[in-house]
Amino acid sequence: MSSEKEKSSQTLILAIIVAAFSLMGGIWLSQKHFLENNDTKIVPGVEITVLPVARELKPFILQTDEGKPFTPATLKGQWSFLFFGYTNCPDICPTTLRIMQSVWKKLPTKQGQPGHPRLYFISVDPDRDSAATLKSYTRYFNPEFTGVTGHLDEIDKLVNQLGIMYGYDEKDNGNDKDYNVNHSASLILIDPRGRMRAVISPPHIADKILADFERIRIFYGDK
Amino acid sequence: MNYKKTVLFATTLLSLLASPAFAANSITITDSWSPEAPPVVKVMAGYMVIHNNSNSDIAITSIKSKLFRKVEIHNTVMKDNTLHMVRQDRPIIRAKQTLVLEPGKYHMMLIGRQKPVKAGENIPVTLSFDNGKSINISLPVRKADEKNKKTAPAMKCGGGMKCGGGMKCGASMKK
Numbered sequence: 181m182s183s184e185k186e187k188s189s190q191t192l193i194l195a196i197i198v199a200a201f202s203l204m205g206g207i208w209l210s211q212k213h214f215l216e217n218n219d220t221k222i223v224p225g226v227e228i229t230v231l232p233v234a235r236e237l238k239p240f241i242l243q244t245d246e247g248k249p250f251t252p253a254t255l256k257g258q259w260s261f262l263f264f265g266y267t268n269c270p271d272i273c274p275t276t277l278r279i280m281q282s283v284w285k286k287l288p289t290k291q292g293q294p295g296h297p298r299l300y301f302i303s304v305d306p307d308r309d310s311a312a313t314l315k316s317y318t319r320y321f322n323p324e325f326t327g328v329t330g331h332l333d334e335i336d337k338l339v340n341q342l343g344i345m346y347g348y349d350e351k352d353n354g355n356d357k358d359y360n361v362n363h364s365a366s367l368i369l370i371d372p373r374g375r376m377r378a379v380i381s382p383p384h385i386a387d388k389i390l391a392d393f394e395r396i397r398i399f400y401g402d403k
Numbered sequence: 404m405n406y407k408k409t410v411l412f413a414t415t416l417l418s419l420l421a422s423p424a425f426a427a428n429s430i431t432i433t434d435s436w437s438p439e440a441p442p443v444v445k446v447m448a449g450y451m452v453i454h455n456n457s458n459s460d461i462a463i464t465s466i467k468s469k470l471f472r473k474v475e476i477h478n479t480v481m482k483d484n485t486l487h488m489v490r491q492d493r494p495i496i497r498a499k500q501t502l503v504l505e506p507g508k509y510h511m512m513l514i515g516r517q518k519p520v521k522a523g524e525n526i527p528v529t530l531s532f533d534n535g536k537s538i539n540i541s542l543p544v545r546k547a548d549e550k551n552k553k554t555a556p557a558m559k560c561g562g563g564m565k566c567g568g569g570m571k572c573g574a575s576m577k578k
Contacts, residue, residue, distance in 0.1 A: 267441070270448040270513070271479050272486055274440060275506045278547055313443050320441035345485045358473075358514055360488040365481075382481075383507070 223399040226378075226392040234375035240337040242302070242330030245315035250300070250328045256374040259297040259397060263368075264344050266305035266361045267317045276365065277301065277321040282386040284322050288394070291324055295402045297393070302328040304335060304346040305361050342368050342376060369396070372403055425540040429457035430496070430532060432540050437513070438506075438547035439522040447520065449474075449511030449528065449542045450504045455496040462493040462533040470526055472515025479507055488512070493533070522546045 222230050242250040261280065265273035280299055289296035301318050303309035306329045309317075314327025329335075339346065346363040367389075369378040378396060380389060425432040435451035455461050466474040477488040491509070496502045504510050513526065520526060525541040532538075 267444045268446050270440075270446045271477070271488070271506060271510045274438060274448070274547075278438075316443040317441045320443070343484075345483065347485070349488070360477075362485050362487040364484055365486045366484075382486075 218399055218401075223396050226395050227388060228369075228392050229379040229381065230396065231377060231379075234371055234373070234377050235341070236375050237370075238337065238341055240330075240334050242328050242334050242338065243311065244300075245311045245318065245327035245329070247311060250330070252374050255370045256372065258372055259295070259393070259402070260370040261297060261299045261367050261380075262302060262342070262370060263299065264302050264304050264339065264346065264363050265365075266303055266363070267309050267313055268305065269361065269363075272365050273301075274321075276367070276382075276384055277318070277325065279384050279386045279389070280325070280367075281322045283390045283393070284324065286386070286390050295397055297397075299325045300328050301325060302335070302338070304339070304363050305348075306330065306332060306335065308357060343379070344368070369393070371400060425538050428536070429461060429534060430455060430536065430538060432530070432538060435528075435540050435542045437520075437526055437542040437544045439520075439544050442519055445514070445516045447471075447513040447516060447526070448506070449513055449526065450506065451511070451540070451542070452504070453496050453502045453530075455498060455500055455502075457534075458498050459534075460495050460497050462495045463530055464493060464533050465531045466511065466528060467531075468513060468526055468528045470517050470520060471513040472517070474514065474528065475512045476504070476509060477512045478509050520544055 220233060222232050237252040237255070239252060244250050244254075248254075263273075263276060263280070265276070267273070284299070287296065299322070301314065303314055309327070309329055311327065311329055314329055318325040318327040338344075344364045344366070346361060349360040349362060350358075365382045365384075367380040367384070368376060369380060371377040377400065378392075380392070425435070431454040433452045433454065435449070437447055437449045440447045453463075463476065466476065468474050476491045476494050478491055480487045480489050494502060494509070502509065511528070522544050524544050526544060527539065527541050530538050530540065
């Protein structure tokens with residue numbers, strides 16, 4: 181009888197130990213699972229619009245302001261901000277680029293370091309924006325910023341999948357080149373796998389963009 | 404107060420003192436400035452606050468600058484997720500009100516720059532109003548890094564404004 185009791189208490193202890201181990205193992209597994217699957221989760225605590233499922237980019241072929249190809253492959257390997265505009269834009273484009281310049285000044289990383297992002301200013305006005313114009317325009321704000329241009333149908337291939345819109349006002353009713361370009365003012369954040377990850381809508385505030393970007397970068401990683 | 408702060412304070416004070424105000428009885432213009440633009444572009448923006456001190460509405464009939472081919476007032480307006488520059492042909496400053504021109508909203512668009520204009524220089528501008536008055540002002544050109552912490556506020560297309568035309572629309576965003 182007493183050995184029966186002893187046996188059952190031993191079984192109980194064993195069961196508690198097993199339960200404790202499986203609990204710990206469960207916690208460990210779920211954490212591992214959580215970390216590995218952040219990709220399909222939305223980073224908490226950011227104000228910008230993060231896509232629950234990062235969007236793969238379909239092919240497009242544009243050129244950087246140094247004549248290099250700008251394709252989905254260009255966007256792989258680091259985080260990239262994309263901004264769409266035109267150099268004859270007096271108000272929003274320079275203002276946004278100045279804001280991004282103050283974001284850049286406060287980034288914890290330097291060019292060439294892991295986690296350091298890129299910024300591409302993509303012209304939706306290739307008729308007036310040559311590569312040379314874009315180069316001196318973007319470098320004025322920050323030597324790391326790069327202009328991108330190309331054929332309108334290739335630009336459309338990119339903007340259509342990002343939800344960016346643009347159009348021209350008064351382009352056809354005059355002989356001068358003073359027409360305006362209407363365009364989305366959102367910044368698009370591309371992840372290091374070259375996928376659309378977030379949309380940063382105006383109003384743009386440097387400190388908020390910086391804080392949200394750092395949070396996103398840590399949550400999703402640099403690869 | 405450290406050295407940097409003292410300098411900042413002194414600069415702010417100086418800039419306040421030096422901040423030009425231009426007046427023609429009924430109209431006063433303050434806070435005029437223009438952010439330095441990349442040398443490669445021929446357009447610049449101008450900002451200012453126009454005060455109507457009178458008891459009646461006053462409209463701007465024309466703006467001219469000898470450094471630019473033409474000057475217009477535009478409003479940056481958000482419509483269908485797109486920013487539109489809406490030209491204001493006769494912008495009205497309501498009686499006893501102000502019209503604020505600032506980044507991301509109403510702004511002067513200075514088109515066709517005749518020669519490079521750098522920070523530290525001034526852009527002369529003449530505004531004419533429908534009460535027959537005109538005012539000569541100058542826009543100090545400044546590097547704008549620190550001035551622009553924020554821009555492009557959430558905007559709505561106001562009543563009676565003409566927006567767009569010939570829009571190309573991409574796939575709509577799913578949020």
